[in-house]
Amino acid sequence: METVIKCEHLTHYYGKRKIYEDLNFEVSKGAVIGLLGKNGTGKTTTINILMGYLKPKSGRCTIFGEDVQNIKPETRARIALLLEGHVQHSYMSIEQIERFYSAFYLKWNKKAYYDLMDKLKVAPGQKISRMSNGQRSQVALGLILAQNADLLVLDDFSLGLDPGYRRLFCEYLRDYARNEGKTVFLTSHIIQDLEKIIDECIIMDYGRILVQEKTATLIARYPGMTLEDIFIELTGKY
Amino acid sequence: MKKMIFYKEWIKTRWYMLAAAAVLISGTAYILLGLGKAAQFKGNAFLWGYVIAHDSVLIEQLRYLPFILGGLLAVVQMLPELAGKRLKLTLHIPYPQWKTILLMCLYGIAALSVLFSVQAVAVSIALNRWIAAELVCRIMKTAAVWYLAGFVSYIWSASVCLEPSWKMRTLLLVLLAGMAHLLFISPVPEAYNGFLPWLALYSAAGLCMVFHGIARFKEGVQD
Numbered sequence: 001m002e003t004v005i006k007c008e009h010l011t012h013y014y015g016k017r018k019i020y021e022d023l024n025f026e027v028s029k030g031a032v033i034g035l036l037g038k039n040g041t042g043k044t045t046t047i048n049i050l051m052g053y054l055k056p057k058s059g060r061c062t063i064f065g066e067d068v069q070n071i072k073p074e075t076r077a078r079i080a081l082l083l084e085g086h087v088q089h090s091y092m093s094i095e096q097i098e099r100f101y102s103a104f105y106l107k108w109n110k111k112a113y114y115d116l117m118d119k120l121k122v123a124p125g126q127k128i129s130r131m132s133n134g135q136r137s138q139v140a141l142g143l144i145l146a147q148n149a150d151l152l153v154l155d156d157f158s159l160g161l162d163p164g165y166r167r168l169f170c171e172y173l174r175d176y177a178r179n180e181g182k183t184v185f186l187t188s189h190i191i192q193d194l195e196k197i198i199d200e201c202i203i204m205d206y207g208r209i210l211v212q213e214k215t216a217t218l219i220a221r222y223p224g225m226t227l228e229d230i231f232i233e234l235t236g237k238y
Numbered sequence: 239m240k241k242m243i244f245y246k247e248w249i250k251t252r253w254y255m256l257a258a259a260a261v262l263i264s265g266t267a268y269i270l271l272g273l274g275k276a277a278q279f280k281g282n283a284f285l286w287g288y289v290i291a292h293d294s295v296l297i298e299q300l301r302y303l304p305f306i307l308g309g310l311l312a313v314v315q316m317l318p319e320l321a322g323k324r325l326k327l328t329l330h331i332p333y334p335q336w337k338t339i340l341l342m343c344l345y346g347i348a349a350l351s352v353l354f355s356v357q358a359v360a361v362s363i364a365l366n367r368w369i370a371a372e373l374v375c376r377i378m379k380t381a382a383v384w385y386l387a388g389f390v391s392y393i394w395s396a397s398v399c400l401e402p403s404w405k406m407r408t409l410l411l412v413l414l415a416g417m418a419h420l421l422f423i424s425p426v427p428e429a430y431n432g433f434l435p436w437l438a439l440y441s442a443a444g445l446c447m448v449f450h451g452i453a454r455f456k457e458g459v460q461d
Contacts, residue, residue: 089324092246103239103242105332
């Protein structure tokens with residue numbers, strides 16, 4: 001199985017504070033992997049390192065075999081990125097942002113974007129900054145789907161969403177990833193959302209990985225417990 | 239793709255550009271109407287005499303305008319990139335990162351060039367009606383440094399906005415303030431003629447600081 005993401009001996013500190021040491025993991029093609037952890041365990045740090053926006057103290061990460069510090073533009077076209085809080089160019093309208101992004105992606109799927117926008121019942125000229133958090137999350141998701149990327153990297157996709165939009169987001173994402181065979185690497189602090197989406201999970205604690213295995217295997221090892229229960233069992237209560 | 243980068247910058251700055259054009263047009267029109275009145279009631283000779291006797295360039299009130307407009311354009315254009323760390327999205331588009339940033343800066347430089355050129359042409363045409371071409375040339379050479387100050391202000395303010403750490407931002411602001419002081423220290427007409435190429439170089443050096451800020455952003459530098 002082709003390896004899409006590979007992180008080896010990753011160590012990072014913020015000042016003197018250790019985030020993690022000697023972190024190793026791999027993501028295979030077609031896998032939907034969830035990086036789970038309490039706040040401050042380094043989930044966003046890992047995404048930042050993976051996307052080349054943070055240089056780790058030591059260690060190396062590759063995506064599609066390329067060092068993340070120097071990813072070629074063509075390879076970036078294969079990676080769809082969702083920033084924490086569904087940040088987008090919110091000074092643009094629904095129409096303008098689609099026009100902007102479509103110029104950069106050869107496999108751009110306009111229909112996927114507008115199908116999702118139709119569900120929002122908003123005018124194409126509607127400015128993103130004037131939308132609710134939930135609507136903005138759908139715009140961000142629509143842009144990701146339209147990119148038709150091979151790898152989706154989603155940082156805390158559930159942040160700021162009410163249960164309805166979280167569910168909509170999860171269902172759309174799950175169906176898309178399964179039907180299209182996409183590789184997904186995501187983080188979230190709401191574990192219950194992930195149970196239905198991820199095939200494999202990496203549970204992080206302060207400074208280390210506690211568990212990395214198939215979600216089904218993990219759940220089978222703890223009969224009668226949900227992924228959220230297992231997470232609390234492993235990481236301890238807040 | 240280049241067009242789309244300009245398109246994004248245009249969407250961000252279009253209202254500001256309209257406002258900047260309105261301020262520049264109204265400010266210039268106000269000064270020129272005043273000069274026109276003086277020429278009409280007191281004669282062109284009065285303006286000539288005033289320029290020579292007072293070592294005046296007649297349009298002194300406009301000297302800080304390009305500097306202010308340049309700095310504000312950088313803020314309006316670059317701050318949205320920092321809000322929510324949107325710069326990550328901009329750098330993630332499948333286009334060479336250095337080209338993306340360069341095109342963003344070129345957009346600002348081109349936008350300011352249009353504004354400043356229109357003003358310079360309007361002022362030159364108006365002044366040519368009242369005073370000798372040699373005097374107009376002297377005034378426009380003096381004004382050249384003000385326009386250059388506009389570009390310096392734009393590029394260095396952009397580097398301040400894109401720099402991820404406050405310590406470095408403060409240092410860049412000090413450099414920008416020092417430069418502003420230097421650019422406006424002498425009110426004597428044509429005082430900067432000999433320095434203009436150096437000032438242009440300094441202005442271009444600001445671009446290196448923009449890229450330096452981007453490199454630091456990519457390393458994850460923060461306070």
